[in-house]
Amino acid sequence: MFFDETEDKLMRFLVDPHTHTISSGHARSTVRENALAAKQAGMEGICCTDHGPAMEGAAVEFLVTVLSGGPEFIEGVRVVNGTEANILDYSGRLDISDRYLEYTDFAIASIHDGIVMPGSRTQHTEAMLGALGNPYIDVIGHPGNPRFEADAEAVVEAARRMNKLIEINNNSFIYRKGSRPNCLEFLRLCKQKDVRITVSSDAHICYKIGCFEHAVRILGETGFPEELVVSRNLAAFSEYLCERRTRIETACKRGKAEKETR
Template structure:
């Protein structure tokens, strides 16, 4: 399966990543990507940038090295109410909002707490995708959450870094999540979770998993640039005129 959008990448601004946006864009071009989402960690994460970093993304060009840039964020889920750490005023100007559990921000609790938290995140309508759900520190009811995501139009991330060992114990859980997403008709997004430019657009493990579970191509929003942009419009984001000619 061809994947042309990387929806989860970090720059030096995240505090524990090692490449610039220019370097990431160059790597994205070399990987053959059409679109690259810039998703630095939101302010609650230790070492993350101030909210001004996200509000000021409007100055970024829409293309670098021929790759379309999407102004985004990896927001932190901050409490069981499903709130995230970015204001609606800043979110209004972003193209893409990914939300994830992170141990320094949300202390791992029990399965039911995690499940209800994720349901609240989905039902808030404030996020487009749920990130690296395979993390075993945040167990949850896969069926309830994935069914809710499908019903509410929130996509489930399959994270290459999780599959490659960054979150020990994630791989078998990601397989179960992907299989259930296929069964329930939940759509999938693909993120490298790159913290170094060489990993941008690296979907080796993601592709292997999607092939293994025979994921239908039409459920993968990142398999086609037009499909991904149509998804963003569906989520209520503003149209991006500079990308109107994209066909791949």
């Protein structure tokens, strides 16, 4: 369960898989400040997932973040090198090429206002499915956004088939008004199909690291199984990262073999 009624407090997750730094252009904290905030909150890990270059202000800084080769642990907190790639169109094309995505250890793909104009439900669905088809992408970010409403069942089924993840983004309940019913539907389907999820803060300042209260409450409402949350602790998240490496290696070998047979 996610809500302890006897102590009237939310249960905690120990990894925040979606955080931003000043390299995103519009966030306000450094990697070290985020790691220190995570440490003070008693967390075990964070993912540094700055925006790809299509986001205003991130065009140059993104490459610095991804290619910096920083330490795995900062302030005693595991810092996973990742990104939030921007979906550019309804085919799911991304603003970060595989050449750079291969340097990431975790990659989110998201549709953002100002980069993609809202279209039809079918178009939004195709965009998410196209992004999930990239072997380096792990999860669709804030898929419950009503501005880009998609066919939740199609997206969850694709995640199940590709062994990928769905994000429940705490910021969506604050800044993307109307996300709640869509998030409930995604959770219902993930529970039904045994599809794993991440629970994230989408923090753009260090003080928001590990803030999951809205997301965790909705998990409690649906009775969502804790074992399907890969970000519940560092051991579970590290296990997923190992699985990810195997998945990418397999996909690359398959792609190479297909090229050789043409």
